[in-house]
Amino acid sequence: MLPDYPRFEIAESFFNSVYCRLFDHRSLSPERLFIFSSQPERRFRTIPRPLAKDFFPDHxxxxxxxxxxxxxxxxxxxxxxxxxxxxxxxxxxxSFGEEALSHCHLQVANELFYRNKAAWLVGKLVTPSATVPFLLPIHRTDDGELFVDTCLTTSAEASIVFGFARSYFMVYAPLPAALVEWLREILPGKTTAELYMAIGCQKHAKTESYREYCVMSPPPMSNLSKRPAFAAW
Incomplete structure (x- = not known):
């Protein structure tokens, strides 16, 4: 793996896919492929390129x-x-009260999240006591004009929007791991696999799902090649 490669986890899953295709899912072991990541957990907690911009209600x-x-x-x-x-x-x-709102600010993702006919503004409303989702679906009228359809500010609503039952978002993510970490704060109930699935990294989401399964019920290394989950690669 190249040092500091920004999409290391996607590269690992791609390597796993190629290996399994070439060797017909035989000899699956940590020595041959990336059953677990080669990089530190949550590597991109701090990144050089900001993922979001802060807006304060000074005026x-x-x-x-x-x-x-x-x-x-x-x-x-x-x-x-x-x-x-x-x-x-x-x-x-x-939802929050006019007085409380005066002490809050917004943090908005630099990139829009696209799905079907809507462009979603994804952000965080930072209050003195908590950080909550701030989601705005933006649609287009028949006359080609934009409008905001609603405003969602609860974790339950955000969880449904980013749920596995819905199609994934298309979003520019040069640092997928960093974006997943940024989303985790407003989607605390989502697993790492679900978050990767939500931003369109389906193959790596399967990798993360298998890793989560291995952590919950760690198998002997000798039995890894018999686990059916590798068929996803």
Whole structure:
């Protein structure tokens, strides 16, 4: 493995896939392939390239949200940006209270998450007591204008959006491990495998799922080649 390769875990799963294809799933052992990762656990807790940007309500939440929506890499015009901002603020006031909201700030992922016909703004609402999800699905009208469909701010809602029963997101992730760590805070109930699946790394998600299984019920190394989970590679 190349030192400091940013997508090391994806490369390991690719190597496993090629090995299993060439050797017909025979002689599966830690000496021959990456049953467990060669890299430290949660390697990218700190990274040189920020994954998200912080927004503070120094001039009020209306201006903060206007800046957030304006900074999005979307070229189409908005149907009614002021209306959408008003709906978002009303939801935040109802959920957290106007006074508490004045002490909060947003952290928004640099990249949009795309799925089906929606572009999702994925962020975190950082409150004095906790960090909660902040999700905005952005849709396109028949006239080619953008609008925010809703505002989701609970872990339960975020868990459904990122659930395995839904299709995965398409998102630019040069550092998948770092993105998974960033998402983990607002999706505490998701396993590492589920988080990789949610961002479109299906093959590596299967690798992580098998690793989680091995940790829960560690087998003798001599029996690894008999485990059916390797068929996923």
């Amino acid at each position: 009020g939440w209306e201006k903060l949200l206007h800046r957030v929506l304006t900074d999005l890499p979307l070229r189409l015009p908005w149907e009614n940006k002021a209306r959408d901002i008003g709906f978002i603020i009303a939801h935040l006031h109802e």
